[in-house]
Amino acid sequence: MEIKDKNNILKNINNPGDISLELGCGNRKRHKDAVGIDMLEYESVDIQGDVYEVLRKIPDNRISAVYSYHFFEHAEDVGKLVQEVARVLVDEGLFVVVVPHFSNPYFYSDYTHLNPFGLYSFSYFSQDDIFSRTIPHYQKTIRFKLQNVGLIFKSPRPFYFRWGFKKIFQLFFNLNTYLKELYEEFFCYLIPCYEIKYIMKKIPDKNKKV
Numbered sequence: 019m020e021i022k023d024k025n026n027i028l029k030n031i032n033n034p035g036d037i038s039l040e041l042g043c044g045n046r047k048r049h050k051d052a053v054g055i056d057m058l059e060y061e062s063v064d065i066q067g068d069v070y071e072v073l074r075k076i077p078d079n080r081i082s083a084v085y086s087y088h089f090f091e092h093a094e095d096v097g098k099l100v101q102e103v104a105r106v107l108v109d110e111g112l113f114v115v116v117v118p119h120f121s122n123p124y125f126y127s128d129y130t131h132l133n134p135f136g137l138y139s140f141s142y143f144s145q146d147d148i149f150s151r152t153i154p155h156y157q158k159t160i161r162f163k164l165q166n167v168g169l170i171f172k173s174p175r176p177f178y179f180r181w182g183f184k185k186i187f188q189l190f191f192n193l194n195t196y197l198k199e200l201y202e203e204f205f206c207y208l209i210p211c212y213e214i215k216y217i218m219k220k221i222p223d224k225n226k227k228v
Contacts, residue, residue, distance in 0.1 A: 019067055019068045020067065021066070021067035021071060022065070022067060023064075024064055024065070024066075025064060027064060028072070028075045034080050036080075037052075037081060038051065038053070038081060038083035038084065038085065038112075039053050039081055039085070039106075040053070040086070040087075041069055041084065041085070041089050043055065043063060044060060044062070045060040045062060046062060047062040048085065049085050055069055069093075070098065070099065070102065073102040073105075073106055074102070076106045078105055079105075079108050079109070081107050081108065082108060082112070083107075083113070083114070084103050085115075086114070088116060089117075090115055090133065091118055092131065096133055097143070097156070097157065100143045104162065104220060108220070109221075110220060110222065111219065113217075113218040114216070115216045115218075116170075116214070116215045117213060118131070118134075118214075119169065119206070119210070119211035120134035121207055122210055122211065124174070135214055137149065137198060137199065137202050137214070138151060139214075139216075140164060142154070142155060142156060142157075143155075143157065143161075144160060144162040144163060144218055147164070149167075149195060149199060150195070151199065160221065161221055161223075162218040162220055163218060163219050163221050164216070164218055166215075166216075166217045167215070167216050167217075168214065169191055169211050170188060170214065171188040171209075171211055172184055172188075172212045
């Protein structure tokens with residue numbers, strides 16, 4: 019797929035930490051100052067193209083933060099995408115991902131959703147000092163440290179009463195890690211969670227030449 023870089027951003031990524039990215043921004047970019055990347059053409063999209071191809075155009079250690087909202091569930095290769103994000107981020111760079119929780123009743127209605135996510139999904143890609151459960155790592159090098167994982171309970175419009183009611187569950191189950199793990203093991207199908215938010219930071223490469 020041809021990459022359409024509306025403002026020649028890719029040719030001018032020189033100084034580390036100058037810009038941030040929002041992957042799969044669609045028609046509503048959450049971070050106005052971020053560079054929006056999407057396969058579809060919208061006004062808020064700064065670079066139109068396949069996300070893997072766009073990221074490959076960015077030099078190592080250039081991006082200050084990468085945000086993604088309801089995009090990773092559509093990714094064909096999550097592991098490959100995480101590796102590319104790790105490559106382009108500066109050390110200590112911020113990585114934020116929001117996706118539907120696997121118990122979301124609407125998740126399976128969308129035929130473009132390829133990947134379900136739960137509490138531990140990004141623990142496979144990160145140094146995890148948060149959860150009690152031990153998660154294996156399938157990648158040779160772990161480049162992220164997990165900062166926080168939050169469960170988000172809500173209902174879509176026009177179900178405002180349900181939305182307000184579910185916020186009580188959100189406050190309760192996010193009180194501590196024990197309650198989050200208790201929720202996912204015992205209560206997730208009784209009280210479905212709408213989405214889940216992961217916050218990570220890139221671990222500095224100790225072997226990098228100065």
